[in-house]
Amino acid sequence: xxxxxxxxxxxxxxxxxxxxxxxxxxxxxxxxxxxxxxxxxxxxxxxxxxxxxxxxxxxxxxxxxxxxxxxxxxxxxxxxxxxxxxxxxxxxxxxxxxxxxxxxxxxxxxxxxxxxxxxxxxxxxxxxxxxxxxxxxxxxxxxxxxxxxxxxxxxxxxxxxxxxxxxxxxxxxxxxxxxxxxxxxxxxxxxxxxxxxxxxxxxxxxxxxxxxxxxxxxxxxxxxxxxxxxxxxxxxxxxxxxxxxxxxxxxxxxxxxxxxxxxxxxxxxxxxxxxxx
Numbered sequence: 001x002x003x004x005x006x007x008x009x010x011x012x013x014x015x016x017x018x019x020x021x022x023x024x025x026x027x028x029x030x031x032x033x034x035x036x037x038x039x040x041x042x043x044x045x046x047x048x049x050x051x052x053x054x055x056x057x058x059x060x061x062x063x064x065x066x067x068x069x070x071x072x073x074x075x076x077x078x079x080x081x082x083x084x085x086x087x088x089x090x091x092x093x094x095x096x097x098x099x100x101x102x103x104x105x106x107x108x109x110x111x112x113x114x115x116x117x118x119x120x121x122x123x124x125x126x127x128x129x130x131x132x133x134x135x136x137x138x139x140x141x142x143x144x145x146x147x148x149x150x151x152x153x154x155x156x157x158x159x160x161x162x163x164x165x166x167x168x169x170x171x172x173x174x175x176x177x178x179x180x181x182x183x184x185x186x187x188x189x190x191x192x193x194x195x196x197x198x199x200x201x202x203x204x205x206x207x208x209x210x211x212x213x214x215x216x217x218x219x220x221x222x223x224x225x226x227x228x229x230x231x232x233x234x235x236x237x238x239x240x241x242x243x244x245x246x247x248x249x250x251x252x253x254x255x256x257x258x259x260x261x262x263x264x265x266x267x268x269x270x271x272x273x274x275x276x277x
Contacts (some may be wrong), residue, residue: 039260043238049160050168058161059169067170071132075178082127083182086119087111087189095198104200108208111190113217116183121221122269124182125228128175129261133236136167137257140240141250149241164241168233175229179222220276224269231264 053059090111098107140163143149152159187209194200239257243249 039238042242043234046164046238046241047234050165053158053161053165058158059165060162061166063162063166064169067166068174071170072174072177075128075131075174076181078127078131079124079178079182080185082123083120083185084189086115086123086182087186087191088193090114090119090186091190091193091197098198104198104204105208106212107194107198107200108191108205109212111194111205112187112209112213115186115190116213116217116221118221118269118273120183120186121179121224121228122265124179125175125225125232125265126262128171128178128229129232129236129258129265132171132174133232133261134254134258136171136236137240137254138250140237141243141253144241144243145246145250164237167237171233171236172226172229175232176222176225179225183218183221220272223276224272227268227272228265231268232261235260235264 091107094107094110098104140149143163149159149163152162187206191200191202191205194205195202236257239253239260243253245252
């Protein structure tokens with residue numbers, strides 16, 4: 001009799017536990033959806049403020065020049081190193097099939113197609129996000145925490161025109177330029193490793209690129225780099241300006257910026273692959 005009462009009591013409690021667990025799960029999902037909606041709305045509002053500064057143009061050109069140098073020139077070594085090994089990896093992956101079918105004439109085409117359309121723009125954008133985007137978020141977040149942004153407003157200096165617009169233009173421009181540079185380095189790296197490992201002459205390698213690839217294959221990767229630059233610029237600037245909670249908040253903002261940029265890069269690449277083909 002006692003065991004029956006205990007079983008009934010346990011059975012009566014289980015639905016409550018299940019309902020409370022489901023309620024907590026629904027609350028977590030709801031908070032996540034609301035948070036994503038707030039962040040997306042904030043990014044779109046920031047984009048609207050940036051576009052407003054172009055009519056008429058209200059840009060600090062000295063800051064633009066400084067950001068172009070900082071974001072572009074200082075990123076060249078890491079982009080070059082990454083791109084060389086991207087090209088080398090393409091040749092290494094293709095080496096088994098090339099030797100099996102003696103398809104040396106198609107190595108240049110295969111490496112060029114993947115590098116120019118997909119692998120080059122994506123990897124360069126991720127490296128750019130990790131180096132430039134994270135640094136931009138940390139700088140803006142530190143300025144918010146130390147009330148430098150409020151100081152600019154008190155001096156009648158518009159933070160969007162003075163800080164955000166130059167960084168926005170600098171990131172989009174330099175990612176485009178770095179993608180062109182990185183693609184060239186990756187192709188040269190692929191040709192070099194192709195000659196060292198497979199004995200493919202440079203002439204044969206680049207003949208496959210020029211004869212089998214179309215100009216649109218190059219344009220697709222460059223268009224993607226512009227979109228990736230837009231995503232990185234907006235994400236890093238938004239999360240930098242939205243910092244709350246002192247120094248720990250800056251760390252959280254940098255993490256959120258890098259994650260949002262990476263997700264945006266892959267999601268946008270998925271849709272652009274369909275739209276641009």
